[in-house]
Amino acid sequence: MSSQVLKNVIVAGGRGVIGTPILNALLASGLFNVSVLSRVESTAVFPPAVNVKKADHSSHKDLVEALKGQDALICTLNDEAGGVQVQLIDAAVEAGVKRFLPSEWGNCHIKAPVPESEPVVEGKNAIIELLKEKATEAQAKGQEFHWTGVNVGLFFDWSLEVGFMDVFLQPTKTAKVWDGGSGVFSSTNLSTVTAGVVAILSIAEAETRDRFVNIESFATSQREVVAALEKATGEKWTVEETSMREQLAVAQEMYEKEDYLNAFYRWILAGVVSGREEPRFKTVDNELLGLPHEDMQETVEKLLKGDSI
Ligand SMILES: NC(=O)c1ccc[n+]([C@@H]2O[C@H](COP(=O)([O-])OP(=O)(O)OC[C@H]3O[C@@H](n4cnc5c(N)ncnc54)[C@H](OP(=O)(O)O)[C@@H]3O)[C@@H](O)[C@H]2O)c1
Incomplete structure (x- = not known):
């Protein structure tokens, strides 16, 4: 019997610069049952092997329904839709999702260079703070809810x-x-980013709980x-x-x-x-994830x- 904890994986968004390669890598690995959480108005088309779940992202009930039975949720929403993650986090906790990968995919240490850019940087930071709070709360009640932020530079x-x-x-x-x-x-090729995601959900599940993971080509x-x-x-x-x-x-x-x-x-x-x-990352997790430099x-x-x- 497989001891893999995170088997049912759903990708929010699933199209675009990072969503498409992540979805393809999850499918190609053959390790997961792969679904996509797509907004009702989306015109995106997905490979036939993907179970597409359409949901009204403003409806908590719809989101909980779509996330039931999922072990991990990977957010690939663009920055304009970053705030939608607040609803996704609440729904994921209620649905019993075990791992939440927020839409980071950059470098959490970069400070806003001008005041106008602060809302975007602060928006990502606020999602991490919320995840920390929800994970602590859930774990105190004996629920397995963890997050992993993935930093990859450019x-x-x-x-x-x-x-x-x-x-x-x-x-x-x-x-x-x-x-x-x-x-x-620091910078990372897309294929290394996606190999890192597969490794986080499979071989390094326990070691990547509740923290940022740094990947670098x-x-x-x-x-x-x-x-x-x-x-x-x-x-x-x-x-x-x-x-x-x-x-x-x-x-x-x-x-x-x-x-x-x-x-x-x-x-x-x-x-x-x-x-x-x-x-520039001071330390990287390539070795843990089996990724090459x-x-x-x-x-x-x-x-x-x-x-x-
Ligand atoms: N490190 C880097 O060099 C780098 C470069 C680019 C992006 N990024 C990061 O990668 C992440 C994703 O960005 P991206 O460029 O891949 O985005 P993107 O190409 O614009 O893809 C957007 C995805 O978000 C979904 N989406 C858009 N608006 C939405 C909404 N209101 N509600 C729900 N879903 C919505 C889209 O789905 P539908 O339109 O089909 O609904 C699509 O799947 C961001 O965190 C960004 O900062 C990093």
């Missing part, structure tokens, strides 16, 4: 493919480096990424120097024009490339060739 391959780290692939071959571009930050900087691209292609990148001050002013302008998502992305990047201590140059070369990472 999604490396995704960030490079979409230009999120201000380093742009061919044909542009440009980069905008902030304050010299040598600020070091490697730590790098904008300058190092540009150098890796130049080495891989034998071509020069046009590098524009910019500063934190200039970029925060750009973000402010976006915010004032109500371009909130792009302003928010600038603020996130400000935290990542700041050169401060917080964007990867090579940035190798990742860049695979990405340019279109090989899977």
Whole structure:
């Protein structure tokens, strides 16, 4: 008989940058019965092996019904929907869910660079505080309810493919480096993030209760990424120097024009490339989770060739 504690796993959201690869990795592992919790108005389409549960996310009763029988809930909701997790936590506790993975997927130590970005950072922190409170309460009553926050730094391959780290692939071959571009930050390829999630729910279930887990493919900087691209292609990148001050002013302008998502992305990047201590993990849990430390140059070369990472 299997001793796996977390067998029935439901992914809230399940589509998008991180939801899609997590869902695919859970299915590919063959270790779980996989469901998705999707909002009623969602038009997302899921693989046939997934049990799709539609629920009105404002209805506690609907959410409890959808979560009954689930051992773990993985949140992949975007930041605009982060507050929905308050309802999800209440429903998960009532439904008897044993593990809650909130929509973290970044770096909990990065402080808001400007006051306008505080609501997003504070929003994530508030969810962790609520989870701590609910877990303590539930455990005092003998109920197994635990949380695990997953920190991965920047999604490396995704960030490079979409230009999120201000380093742009061919044909542009440009980069905008902030304050010299040598600020070091932790980053993780999406396949390593998803392998980490599978490991947290299976081999490292007990060791990952009620804490943050740090996963990292490697730590790098904008300058190092540009150098890796130049080495891989034998071509020069046009590098524009910019500063934190200039970029925060750009973000402010976006915010004032109500371009909130792009302003928010600038603020996130400000935290990542700041050169401060917080964007680089002091310790990582790769070993516990059986994850490799990867090579940035190798990742860049695979990405340019279109090989899977
Ligand atoms: N470390 C990094 O580099 C990095 C990069 C990007 C994102 N992230 C983090 O990853 C997490 C997910 O972001 P993402 O970019 O993957 O999001 P995304 O691509 O925008 O995906 C959004 C998901 O949330 C669901 N959703 C959206 N609005 C919702 C609502 N009001 N109620 C319920 N569900 C809703 C969507 O489902 P439907 O629309 O189908 O309902 C979809 O499944 C966030 O915590 C973000 O901070 C980290």
